[in-house]
Amino acid sequence: MTASLKLGIAGLGTVGSGVVRLIEENGTVLAERTGRPLVVSAVSARDRRKDRGLSLEGVRWYDDPLAMAAEEDLDIIVELVGGSDGIALDIVRTALEQGKSVVTANKAMMAHHGTELARLAESNQAALAYEAAVAGGIPAIKVLREGLAANQFVRIHGILNGTCNYILSTMRDTGREFGEVLAEAQKLGYAEADPSFDVDGIDAAHKLALLTALAFGTEVDFDSIQMEGIRSISSMDIAYAEELGYRIKLLGMARRKNGQIEQRVHPCMVPLDNPLSQVDGVFNAVLAEGDFSGPIMIEGAGAGEGPTASAVVADLIDIARGLKLPPFAVPADKLERAVPLESDAHFGAYFLRLLVVDRPGVIADIATALRDEEISVEALLQRGRAPGEAVPLVIVTHETGEAQVLRALNRIEELDSCLQEPRFIRIESS
């Protein structure tokens, strides 16, 4: 058995405490699997007196995490402070500059500074591992970077935010509206007091940016992600989806198209024969399609103390076992600068939901707007009759360009008979 691996953990919130607990509980089997015991040698957190239910006897306490990051005696710094910039970024830079390996769960930081940090890690012969930053306990990074490394990726699809998936699943199960389910999710601790990161798609986009870089060998490019959250999804949309044979999911999607990189996060109608449609509740899933492997899906808990700690410690085990790969699979200097696909270049089928006055000629006006943009209609649903009143009208299109759909909807919105901004949801193929 070689010398122990000395860890300094910055941040002792839910995940940090979970990591300490895991190393304590599973220490024996970890040492067998790595040949090197993992030892928590130092920690740094805001409040030393807080009771975390952890025995930190013999563990050095640092009030200043930067001092800990610079400590020569430590082998790996585990950054669990969070936040895209500020102290987290300083901790990681300090450690890497000294050639100390870093394990982090910080998706925001990696999404904004991933390429730079990868370069820094590589030039200092340090590992920079971030399995816990994407989809919690699911080893998605390892599966893309190693398990499917023989493939050129056709596309990556994922349910990357458990809060949104919980809200959408619950809306479907209960028929309740977004606001009500969100409030309940906040009470249950599944959503933050400020839910914007989750429900507006930002968190999913952070994770997607990392998966894209890894899969396509491009620099991390969070800013180019086309992003749309789930606030505008109504129980009516969910009911129509059900009727049409779809489930509404917030998906993160990436692919290479004509040399450009397409990255999108938005609600989708997912057909029931796509395995992502079956992933419910707080679960996350990543569906990677390799040119040789075909589609491979991995599903599990996307957050929480245990699953996230499992991912952090898996990274520690890799380092203990001597695995040191470039963070994005190829050396950072070889990552291509991604050319983003224009946001309206998407091509696919669309679900359109309008609120219109029920009177003669309305459907003809709408059909004309669609025809003029060469959009062909697969289904048109109008429920009941209410002459002179407002009624919902749902249209499912055949595959068409997004630019055409947007132009047609602009024109439809200007019709007197159209009472509300038209809504649309993209339909994913299976």
Place this chain on the structure above:
Amino acid sequence: MTASLKLGIAGLGTVGSGVVRLIEENGTVLAERTGRPLVVSAVSARDRRKDRGLSLEGVRWYDDPLAMAAEEDLDIIVELVGGSDGIALDIVRTALEQGKSVVTANKAMMAHHGTELARLAESNQAALAYEAAVAGGIPAIKVLREGLAANQFVRIHGILNGTCNYILSTMRDTGREFGEVLAEAQKLGYAEADPSFDVDGIDAAHKLALLTALAFGTEVDFDSIQMEGIRSISSMDIAYAEELGYRIKLLGMARRKNGQIEQRVHPCMVPLDNPLSQVDGVFNAVLAEGDFSGPIMIEGAGAGEGPTASAVVADLIDIARGLKLPPFAVPADKLERAVPLESDAHFGAYFLRLLVVDRPGVIADIATALRDEEISVEALLQRGRAPGEAVPLVIVTHETGEAQVLRALNRIEELDSCLQEPRFIRIESS
């Protein structure tokens, strides 16, 4: 870029040809990801003249695969000959004895000789990688050995044989019987002329034996697996399963129970809220439950040229990247000898299907047999009435011991009113 990695491939069937094609097509991206080009330097197969659609220019041909395995100039031997013993085993032993790393897709060989070969590999500082031996393109080995390495495993469940899953899915979709669907699967090339390896559960058991060793740190123990195939599943069972909210799947299952290792391969009633119930057709899936990660499921193509080649080359990439772990995660000398759980020690709910004469007193006789074994009944279904004729009778039990169920069924079989050997299917919890 360091020196190329010279491969010798033994066996140029579907998988071997796929590996050559993959390395040719994706060579550039592989070299970027590994920093070392993978070069097919030598091949050995039975018939040199056969047209495989491969360009093997500049590749040395060996009529004798053992001579190739002993060739000093090669870095890795890829064993794709197959068969648990014989030439495949000789090739692997020869290569490992010389400190040459081996990549194999041979589940039968690994299931029968895995521990010995792991020991041989480790004592010669060689890698022995077998990702392609379990669940084709799904990186199940990597996920258990590395992605979830922080966990103690609670249990491993898997759909490990695509032929059985295809047959069961098709029986359900079409209402046809086993024999008919098997014949069709043979015509389509989804089943072998001699289907026994697949439909009797042997192939799934080979894979399970490897997953068990990896998850629980035990020696590979194929012989202790309790094994039962799908030949006795009727369309009637499938229809009842549907009605009761289950899907019938051939599962491989392993867990540690009171220090003993339970390994079972048999058809199961899987509840619809268990994600394995949703895996249909030729797909495979592995559901691993870690103590910290919770359940993680990985699903994809379990066989075929592309997916299997993807797994073989992933192993080659690992070796090129310098990853050399003990084949079963901990050193072979530290693997425990598994103490197998007795086959009738299973505890769970059961689906029982009888064929009985429809006459007064029959149900009372059966109920008495169950009561005497303290088996409590959750549901009893008898379709229609046919006085004096044979009718199927279905019983769903609450959780009970398998030994009790077997005793009760023995007694029921002896009743005059029981016209056929009673059938039972174990019900898995979700």
